[in-house]
Amino acid sequence: MTSLLQTFSCLDDYDPNALPVERARALILDALTPVSGQQRTFIRQALDHILAADVISPVDVPAHDNSAMDGWAVRFDDLAPAGETRLKNIGTAFAGRAFDGKVGTGETVRIMTGAVLPEGVDAVVVQEIVRIEGDAVVIPPGQHREQNLRRRGEDLRAGSPAIHAGKLLRPAELGIIASLGIAEVSVCRPVRVALFSTGDELCSIGTPLFPGAVYDSNRYTLWGMLTRLGCDVIDMGVVKDDPAALETAFRKAAACADAIITTGGVSVGEADFIKQLMAQLGEVAFWKIAMKPGRPMAFGRIQPDGEKRPGTWLFGLPGNPVAVMVTFYQFVRPALLKLAGCNPAPVVPCLPARCVEPLKKGKGRTEFYRGILFQDKDEWCVRPTGAQGSGILKSMSEADCFIVLEPEREKVGAGETVNVQLMHGLV
Ligand code: AMP
Ligand code: MG
Helix, strand or coil, X not given: CCCHHHHHHHCCCCCCCCECHHHHHHHHHHHCCCCCCEEEEECHHHCCCEECCCEECCCCECCCCEECCCEEEECHHHCCCCCCEEEEEEXXXXXXXXXXXXXXXXXXXXECCCCECXXXXXXXXXXXXXXEECCEEEEXXXXXXXXXXXXCCCCECCCCEEECCCCECCHHHHHHHHHCCCCEEEEECCCEEEEEEECCCEECCCCCCCCXXXXXXXXXXXXXXXXXXXXXXXXXXXXXXXXXXXXXXHHHHHHHCCEEEEECCCCCCXXXXXXXXXXXXXXXXXXXXXXXXXXXXXXXXXXXXXXXXXXXXEEEECCCHHHHHHHHHHHHHHHHHHHCCCCXXXXXXXXXXXXXCCECCCCCCEEEEEEEEEEECCEEEEEECXXXXXXXXXXXXXXCXXXXXXXXXCCECCCCEEEEEECCCCC
């Protein structure tokens, strides 16, 4: 197996002390391959899972030629090109109850949306423009052959893939699968993620705070983010900044998980033995990413048995609660989706909005302000949540977007356009 670190260090522009966000994300995604394993599941349980094998349509969709509108089924060649045409009404075709006969020259059938097209017709005229005069149905000029029809198989041919493997299954896909009469699909197995927090100052909820202690919140935000992604979470609790305890935790996590997420222990001021230990148990790169918050981050593989097993991916996130969330969303989320088999990777778009307050900006790094979007007349505007310290988790709770200030961007004046990344969406 090629060494990860060797691969990184061979890249021309690789600088572990100032890695751009996009570069770090790309390096991580390049290194990963999806985990193997799939399971059969009923449609409803497949929601939010990733499809493991193409769904092949067993039928043509639509299954029969039918009307797209309520109206009158006609033979186009019967219609006068310039003036009105009078046709004879010979019956009705309902959705689910077809008209049995054939439509002959000079005849028409009243037809409902979704009704099977009677033999002989090749256009539907919408009811709103048709006049009824006694027995006659009067069709105005200006109609087109094939108008308002849905032909058998025009959406999908039997035997062709309706949904490709790698697709994250949302409500629309459940509907498509059901529309094909399929009850069960193969989905990728969930990615198993072990997590623990490191820090002598950390206290688990349920125990009283000792002097200088803080409650461990990272395990809960991480649990939430991982659960939303559909991962199986193995919560290993708080691990003290102690080499033996950390080594045991890494070995235990590597034995049962596809990926390990730790928080704390990777910043400059941290005891070096944590980094040493991570490096000793596998191959781990320590990056200073050109971003704020979330500068220090470790990425690599934990392989306690040397080269014998491919190893478990490690994401060593900083300790500050906001930095944890920002680095998770920017790096770990796409990585876990790739591990889970999601293909293509979903991209959260950045959209322009007018920033109503001035923002400070450091040069050469990406900054992620927490923002609140609002509408001012026809325009979407954004303002930062109050204090932006990387320990202030309230800023994440109040925010509904990140204001993403690109590395080359300088300070933002009130009223300037910025890019925002939405935190939640419709589906
Ligand atoms: P570190 O990256 O370990 O130096 O931690 C940076 C800051 O984040 C320190 O103030 C820590 O107390 C705080 N911190 C680290 N881990 C956690 C955690 N799990 N929950 C809440 N705060 C934390
Ligand atoms: Mg620490």
